[in-house]
Amino acid sequence: MSQEIVPLKSLEAVLSWQSSSQTELARSSVELSHSFSRCRDTPKTLVCHDMAGGYLNDRFVGGCDGSGYRFYHWQYLDMFIYFSHHLVTIPPPCWTNTAHRHGVQVLGTFITEWNDGKQVCSEFLQSSRDYRSLANKMVEIMKYYGFDGWLINIENVIEEDKVSHLREFVAYLTQRCHSEMTGSKVIWYDSVTRSGELKWQDQLNEENKMFFDACDGIFLNYNWDETKLQNSYNIAGTKRVHDVFVGVDVFGRGCPGGGGYNSCECSQAMTKIRQANLSAAIFAQGWVYETLGAENFTKNEDRFWQLLHDYCSSSTFTSPLLCTSFCQGEGQKYFCKGEVAKDRPWYNLSLQQVQPTFNIQGQRSEGKNLELTTSDGYMGGGCLLLRGEVRREKEKLWFNLFQFDAPVSTVLYVTFTSKGVPDNIKPVLSLTLSKGGNSRVLCLGEEEAEEVVRKKLRTTVEEVWISPHEQDSRFNSWQNRNKWKTRCFRLEERLVCGWNLQGLSVGISADDKEQNIVCLYLGQIQILTEPPSSPSSSVQNLTCSCLKQEERDPGGDNLYSLQWEDAGYRYVQYYNVYQMAGDSVLVGQTLTPSCVLSLNSSCGSELCVQTVRRDGVVIPLTDCPSCHLPD
Structure with missing residues (x-):
């Protein structure tokens, strides 16, 4: 059993909410990472996660036995909204923890619907004192649980004399969120008009602009067309055009393209949205899991996001530091240092590790394949499996994993843990650096006898081979089991300082000329500024x-x-x-x-x-x- 996070279902429950020992464990503990960046002048992408009413196995704060939906394509997202049809949806901490680890903001949801919602709105919009009390409590909840803002979804008629109070509520909530948490967001859903009528506009226009002006963005309803997109662009103006999030319902309810995989095809919704230079709000992306099942989820999920790849800007690391075992927050077993510590299925998204920032599906082609496997692992629920066919002697199959834009100013220690099938697989970890118009490729492997070997590939490109560093006793104290092997490297200042780290790739090959099918389990990669610390508990x-x-x-x-x-x-x-x-x-x-x-x-x-x-x-x-x- 594990403590659970629950939504707040009534106005009374929200206004009377207090922190307690019962809520303490349900707080997120991972701060929003600032080690990722995206292009500022490009449209943004958010996901609104609506799955079977919400609060499924993700509601268990400490995880649970079994499995559940997981998301791991964080490199494409700017925001993640946790959605349910309860009045106040508090994101389960596992979602906030893993999203923050990837530099993605998380929003909760405030929703009122139909007749019951009309009554709730009538109550909290009675006076400025009432709506400010609600907004203050929502800010308190946001800060306590550690998420980053709110989606405001009013889907009921508002009494005409209370519309101005609704607009002021949104503005006050936004101002309070900003003052209490730098970078927080409040997003308005396109539903209620300036007259209080429940009438979805499917565009930004004069009917809903008063709410857009009061907050950080608008989530448009799904029944738009190209004319409405152009109208939205014109109304938003150049300074706020990327604050317009055009809804894409993956279930296809009224959305151009019909939903499902069609919502991602070039001729369908995402193409039109990006042609209009607007941001996108992808609703119910868990369609893949809900409709196609868990059995082939990874394959189907990768296909879905491969179709979106060209329409979403990808994040890059702005820090050279990295530590990941590639665990996605669940597994058939839990592995600790290569050994099975728990021999049954488990699910805990808080334990998800940093995922590759390169497109996984893009690493699959004829002759090679990259995927997550839960059949083996070093730390967590699985590891990366790199495999393919080597057609020529000494040929390497290269897999791109992480993209960086990170200046290096100190010595770096790099480790990677892997095991090959067959045992003679020779993995190479490659770091690409740039300075001015020059490139330097550091190849960390065991193929060269000397410690450092330089090769000039072209006038502006230098390749440097570096052998493992075995001098530090803390490296030597590392023990690997079940054929896992950790290789450790020290990158001297003369090789990296003043350069910009651009990318990390892994290459595999085999010694045996008769062996043309190679396979590598990649369990962990680390880039540190000092050797791993001595193993003592604090x-x-x-x-x-x-x-x-x-x-x-x-x-x-x-x-x-x-x-x-x-x-x-x-x-x-x-x-x-x-x-x-x-x-x-x-x-x-x-x-x-x-x-x-x-x-x-x-x-x-x-x-x-x-x-x-x-x-x-x-x-x-x-x-x-x-x-x-x-x-």
Whole structure:
């Protein structure tokens, strides 16, 4: 059992909301990353996630056994809206955590609908005091849970004498969000007009512009045409044209193109939107999972976003630092340092690692393929599987993974962990750098006997081969199991300082001339400014208490609250909690120094907290603190 996040279903529930020990664990803990950038002068893309009413397996704060929908094409998004048909939709922290890790903002939803919605609006729009009280509480909720703003979706008639108050509510909410959280957003959905009529315009025009002017953008309804797009462009003006998000309903309800894969085809919705130089709001992208099922989800999801690739600007890293095991936040097993720590399906999007910024589908062609596999892994629920056919001796198959625009000003330590099939696979990690009109390609591998070998490819292009660095004892202390191997490299200042990191790729080849099918499991990549830290735990004051009888799991197990302090918390990626008996059993995972677990004491009375650090170091269980379950 894991604590759950729930929406607020009534105006009374919103206005009376207070933080408590019950809500503490449901807060997101990952701040919005500023290590990603997108072109400022290009249209934006948001996703509005509406799936089966929301709050499915993603509602469990600490994750759960089983599976669920996951999103991993973050490089295409500027915003992610979590949507449901409850009055106030608070995004589950797993979505905020993983979106923030990828530099994507997350918005909650405020929605009123039909007759019940009309009554709610009549109440909170009675006076400026009423709508300001609501807005203040919404800002408080946003700050507490750590998301980045609101979608305002009013789908009911507004009494004419209250329309001005509605506009003022939107303006006041926007102003308060901005003052309390830099960069926060409030988006208005195209539904109610300036007269209070419920009449979708499918465009920005004088009927809804008063709300657009009061906030950060408008989400247009789906029944638009090219004329309405041009009207929207003209009304918005050049300074705010990219604040107009044109709705694309992936289920095809009235949307040009008919929805589904058609919503992405060149002749359909996205083409028209981008030709008008407007932003896009993709509604219910989980259509792939809902209608086509989970069995071939990755293949279908990659196909969907491949069709969108040319219409979405991709993010780039603006920092040279990187640490990822490619886990997507679920798996058939949980792997820790190459060993199986949990041998059953699990789902926890908070544990999703940074995903490649290059188009995965674009790495697939005749003779080579790149995909996520959950059959094996180094850390988390899976790893990348690179495979293909080598047709010529010493030929390498190259796979592009990350694009950067990151200045380098210090020595870099690079590690990558992999295993090949067959064992003689020779992986090479390639970093491309630029300075002025010159390029430098650093090839990190084992093919050259000397430490550094330079090759001039062209007048402006230099290739530098670098052998593994084995001098640092902390590198040598790393242990790899089940044929996983970690290679470690030190990139001296003379090679990287003053240069701009542009891209990261991986190449594979084989020694055996008879072996033309090569396969590499890529478990982890790190780019650090210092060697991985020594594996010692900084967890202190670990305590466990049993929650009172009425809060116990109806299944019969006891609920326990586990808390601790961590002097090095800012370096922590997440924690694994084990119940120790004859064997160690993984029973929980959390991003913060606390969790609530449903446990049976007959399975072991001792709990152990293991730290997984941001630099990839995993503290050995023998060095981790433990405590006993209370009697």
